[in-house]
Amino acid sequence: VTTKYGQLTPALIAKLKKIIGETNVLTQEEEREKYTCDEMPVPKPHLPDVVVKPTDTESVAKVMVFANEHKIPVTPRGGGTGLVGGAVPIFGGILLSLERMNKIIEIDTHNFVAVVEAGVTLSDLYKAAEEHGLYYPVYPGETNATVGGTVATNAGGMRAVKYGVTRHFVLGLTAVLSSGQIIRTGGKFVKYTTGYDLTQLLVGSEGTLAIITETILRLNTPPAKTEVLFIPFPSIEGAIDTVPEILRLGNLPAGIEFMERDIIEKVREHTGKEIPHHEHPAFLMIILETDSQEALHEAARAIQEVATKHGAIDVFLPPSERAKRELLEAREQFYPVMKRLGILEIGDAVVPRSRIPDFVKRIKLISTEHGMPIIAYGHAGDGNVHLHPLGHGMDREEWNKKLPGVFKDIYQAAKELGGTVSGEHGIGIDKKAYLSANVDKDLIQTMVSIKKALDPNLILNPGKILNIPR
Amino acid sequence: VTTKYGQLTPALIAKLKKIIGETNVLTQEEEREKYTCDEMPVPKPHLPDVVVKPTDTESVAKVMVFANEHKIPVTPRGGGTGLVGGAVPIFGGILLSLERMNKIIEIDTHNFVAVVEAGVTLSDLYKAAEEHGLYYPVYPGETNATVGGTVATNAGGMRAVKYGVTRHFVLGLTAVLSSGQIIRTGGKFVKYTTGYDLTQLLVGSEGTLAIITETILRLNTPPAKTEVLFIPFPSIEGAIDTVPEILRLGNLPAGIEFMERDIIEKVREHTGKEIPHHEHPAFLMIILETDSQEALHEAARAIQEVATKHGAIDVFLPPSERAKRELLEAREQFYPVMKRLGILEIGDAVVPRSRIPDFVKRIKLISTEHGMPIIAYGHAGDGNVHLHPLGHGMDREEWNKKLPGVFKDIYQAAKELGGTVSGEHGIGIDKKAYLSANVDKDLIQTMVSIKKALDPNLILNPGKILNIPR
Numbered sequence: 001v002t003t004k005y006g007q008l009t010p011a012l013i014a015k016l017k018k019i020i021g022e023t024n025v026l027t028q029e030e031e032r033e034k035y036t037c038d039e040m041p042v043p044k045p046h047l048p049d050v051v052v053k054p055t056d057t058e059s060v061a062k063v064m065v066f067a068n069e070h071k072i073p074v075t076p077r078g079g080g081t082g083l084v085g086g087a088v089p090i091f092g093g094i095l096l097s098l099e100r101m102n103k104i105i106e107i108d109t110h111n112f113v114a115v116v117e118a119g120v121t122l123s124d125l126y127k128a129a130e131e132h133g134l135y136y137p138v139y140p141g142e143t144n145a146t147v148g149g150t151v152a153t154n155a156g157g158m159r160a161v162k163y164g165v166t167r168h169f170v171l172g173l174t175a176v177l178s179s180g181q182i183i184r185t186g187g188k189f190v191k192y193t194t195g196y197d198l199t200q201l202l203v204g205s206e207g208t209l210a211i212i213t214e215t216i217l218r219l220n221t222p223p224a225k226t227e228v229l230f231i232p233f234p235s236i237e238g239a240i241d242t243v244p245e246i247l248r249l250g251n252l253p254a255g256i257e258f259m260e261r262d263i264i265e266k267v268r269e270h271t272g273k274e275i276p277h278h279e280h281p282a283f284l285m286i287i288l289e290t291d292s293q294e295a296l297h298e299a300a301r302a303i304q305e306v307a308t309k310h311g312a313i314d315v316f317l318p319p320s321e322r323a324k325r326e327l328l329e330a331r332e333q334f335y336p337v338m339k340r341l342g343i344l345e346i347g348d349a350v351v352p353r354s355r356i357p358d359f360v361k362r363i364k365l366i367s368t369e370h371g372m373p374i375i376a377y378g379h380a381g382d383g384n385v386h387l388h389p390l391g392h393g394m395d396r397e398e399w400n401k402k403l404p405g406v407f408k409d410i411y412q413a414a415k416e417l418g419g420t421v422s423g424e425h426g427i428g429i430d431k432k433a434y435l436s437a438n439v440d441k442d443l444i445q446t447m448v449s450i451k452k453a454l455d456p457n458l459i460l461n462p463g464k465i466l467n468i469p470r
Numbered sequence: 471v472t473t474k475y476g477q478l479t480p481a482l483i484a485k486l487k488k489i490i491g492e493t494n495v496l497t498q499e500e501e502r503e504k505y506t507c508d509e510m511p512v513p514k515p516h517l518p519d520v521v522v523k524p525t526d527t528e529s530v531a532k533v534m535v536f537a538n539e540h541k542i543p544v545t546p547r548g549g550g551t552g553l554v555g556g557a558v559p560i561f562g563g564i565l566l567s568l569e570r571m572n573k574i575i576e577i578d579t580h581n582f583v584a585v586v587e588a589g590v591t592l593s594d595l596y597k598a599a600e601e602h603g604l605y606y607p608v609y610p611g612e613t614n615a616t617v618g619g620t621v622a623t624n625a626g627g628m629r630a631v632k633y634g635v636t637r638h639f640v641l642g643l644t645a646v647l648s649s650g651q652i653i654r655t656g657g658k659f660v661k662y663t664t665g666y667d668l669t670q671l672l673v674g675s676e677g678t679l680a681i682i683t684e685t686i687l688r689l690n691t692p693p694a695k696t697e698v699l700f701i702p703f704p705s706i707e708g709a710i711d712t713v714p715e716i717l718r719l720g721n722l723p724a725g726i727e728f729m730e731r732d733i734i735e736k737v738r739e740h741t742g743k744e745i746p747h748h749e750h751p752a753f754l755m756i757i758l759e760t761d762s763q764e765a766l767h768e769a770a771r772a773i774q775e776v777a778t779k780h781g782a783i784d785v786f787l788p789p790s791e792r793a794k795r796e797l798l799e800a801r802e803q804f805y806p807v808m809k810r811l812g813i814l815e816i817g818d819a820v821v822p823r824s825r826i827p828d829f830v831k832r833i834k835l836i837s838t839e840h841g842m843p844i845i846a847y848g849h850a851g852d853g854n855v856h857l858h859p860l861g862h863g864m865d866r867e868e869w870n871k872k873l874p875g876v877f878k879d880i881y882q883a884a885k886e887l888g889g890t891v892s893g894e895h896g897i898g899i900d901k902k903a904y905l906s907a908n909v910d911k912d913l914i915q916t917m918v919s920i921k922k923a924l925d926p927n928l929i930l931n932p933g934k935i936l937n938i939p940r
């Protein structure tokens with residue numbers, strides 16, 4: 001890296017302390033060490049020069065004015081639960097943690113809106129909405145993630161089939177530009193055509209265009225009933241071919257997950273959970289959320305009929321609340337179990353959902369060609385596939401060397417099938433190479449133009465998403 | 471206007487004809503005259519120097535390379551049904567009509583996606599989706615609008631409560647930048663976090679950042695049942711206060727419209743339509759779309775209960791399909807009847823839906839202060855209010871002089887109530903003054919930076935949305 005940024009000299013650090021208060025600036029190495037990584041599976045730790053923890057938007061603005069003047073890189077950080085290194089301060093400089101901006105400002109029960117600071121965790125948001133009889137349906141799984149982080153990465157998750165992703169729930173933002181200017185976009189309304197939609201531009205921009213400090217989120221009414229169906233199939237093709245037929249029934253399921261025997265076996269083995277029908281080759285797990293018991297019955301009945309017609313071996317309906325919870329928990333254990341299995345990476349491609357069987361076939365070919373086991377599972381209802389190239393029993397260095405080639409082929413396959421590099425994790429540092437290899441040059445150049453227009457000194461989360469020489 | 475653009479000399483017109491074919495370039499005045507206006511109520515006609523009608527994206531790209539080289543303004547145009555002058559070539563130059571790009575490329579019944587060229591009309595899209603057992607739920611009312619136009623303005627309409635607006639159905643775009651570069655964004659999937667979401671940036675940008683030539687749209691399954699409820703109330707406050715209670719029932723209505731006696735009386739008078747309960751002061755019209763007859767009954771029953779509790783005078787359920795159609799048609803006649811009443815404008819503010827009663831009160835005060843009758847009605851479920859300052863019986867010049875002051879106060883009131891200038895019509899030329907008066911300077915400056923980054927010569931639909939000196 002040849003990029004030259006300004007250095008945080010002791011004099012500048014003193015100035016920064018004066019600007020936003022001594023207690024909001026951490027300089028001790030042991031304090032800074034907690035901010036060197038996020039949850040990227042193969043971590044590349046980087047120590048920030050200072051950590052600042054502002055408590056309000058105005059302080060964030062002051063930090064940005066300072067950083068812009070002195071050309072200091074600023075890496076914003078929410079819960080640090082990202083999977084692509086988006087919150088890692090690869091150029092040092094200032095790590096700006098939003099953790100103290102964790103106020104739930106308002107749950108508006110007239111307009112079904114939550115106004116919350118960026119550092120609020122998803123679990124606190126879920127709770128606050130519930131206490132007011134409302135519901136935030138976006139469920140990426142990691143409830144320690146902060147709202148700001150999920151907005152910056154446009155987090156998705158299991159319930160996207162029915163509800164959409166984070167983007168569809170963000171009505172407005174308060175954000176600080178690299179210049180220190182504060183912008184307030186959108187409002188407590190869904191309809192909005194008042195110039196360019198900067199809200200939607202900032203969603204998914206991973207902190208490279210602005211620092212999100214406050215969000216206006218749409219809430220729903222909670223579902224009256226939820227149910228889980230677990231459906232074994234003799235093949236992955238049979239399972240996937242059933243999906244459009246299920247979606248055609250109307251009354252969309254919240255989520256439709258697919259998985260093969262490999263991951264089910266590993267979860268059984270490592271959690272001791274009993275999973276019904278675990279001996280079959282492929283599965284759909286269908287999550288239903290409906291407004292009434294009758295609607296639930298009707299949906300389950302219709303899905304059973306369609307699945308059976310498409311060769312399902314059985315349609316398992318958990319006999320108790322506990323059995324239902326067990327099934328959902330088994331699904332949530334996929335990633336933790338994979339992690340416990342040792343060194344591994346996580347891929348996050350998206351393809352049109354009809355192409356999932358072809359994509360899974362290609363993945364198996366790639367696995368054979370590279371001599372690396374790959375486990376694939378994911379969101380059949382929306383084409384989002386997660387991939388774990390496995391490394392146990394393999395020399396770590398050898399594995400590390402092989403990995404880029406494996407992912408290159410995987411994302412190339414996704415592209416050829418009409419898909420792309422990231423469905424919900426983002427690009428960060430982990431996927432930059434695959435973005436530039438698989439996304440049109442003109443599209444990337446357009447992104448670079450926007451980045452330079454909003455952050456001419458390239459100080460906001462530098463080195464993420466795009467490679468721009470400074 | 472002091473902005474200087476290149477001139478289309480006869481030599482340049484000859485060059486343009488060579489580039490995309492003589493038959494695709496119209497130069498005769500009588501041919502060009504059809505392209506001087508859109509449906510903006512108080513028209514300011516402008517004659518383009520030439521009209522080009524490309525038949526494919528590559529031709530659009532060639533036109534843009536030419537225009538960019540010679541600094542010729544280019545105004546893209548879809549169906550010409552916009553209400554804010556967005557398709558009016560106010561600097562002359564090239565009017566680029568997408569009317570020949572009207573191919574429905576694919577209705578994908580596996581992924582529930584339509585791939586269509588920008589010049590396809592909504593009515594053709596509705597029909598094509600229906601023929602494949604699918605449904606495009608965005609319904610702005612004007613079915614001669616083109617898909618490209620509705621994407622460029624992020625059109626909304628009556629069914630936004632349940633389904634959202636155009637933005638929520640656009641999964642990907644093919645678009646031509648001012649440089650002539652062709653970009654392809656998104657794909658046949660909902661989950662997407664692969665760099666900045668240029669799809670969402672272009673939606674609602676009114677042809678000022680790129681020319682949209684092709685779209686990938688999400689489709690739904692069609693509702694099994696639809697119903698309309700017409701509910702008279704003793705006051706507008708009573709009607710609006712019922713709305714959050716209705717939304718809390720779950721199973722969202724497709725649309726919740728509010729109106730007062732004034733507009734109902736005018737529609738009765740001018741269409742001869744019989745409207746039940748027309749003598750009452752305020753009304754909600756609720757459009758239900760459900761997946762089953764039982765769900766419809768249950769929703770209607772629950773709404774009846776809530777409305778009655780909130781003082782509804784009656785809950786009218788049309789006794790026949792014909793009566794139902796008549797009611798919906800009466801609602802669709804609001805704007806045509808207003809138009810027939812003579813000179814008038816149409817406003818399109820949005821406020822948080824809980825603030826509609828306050829906003830209506832403010833409008834009545836503004837009406838009194840300015841001595842100008844104003845009719846207001848709109849989308850109670852999403853806070854989008856349409857306004858007609860009426861001009862009949864008033865001298866046109868006097869009315870024209872008064873109008874900006876009336877709208878200034880209206881949009882100022884919307885802003886004070888947490889709302890903004892346009893919910894679904896866009897800014898175009900008609901609302902530029904209100905945008906710059908009511909939207910934060912830093913937000914506008916950010917938009918200007920993006921515009922300049924993507925269109926440095928300011929040739930794409932110049933003079934729309936933003937005032938940028940060249």
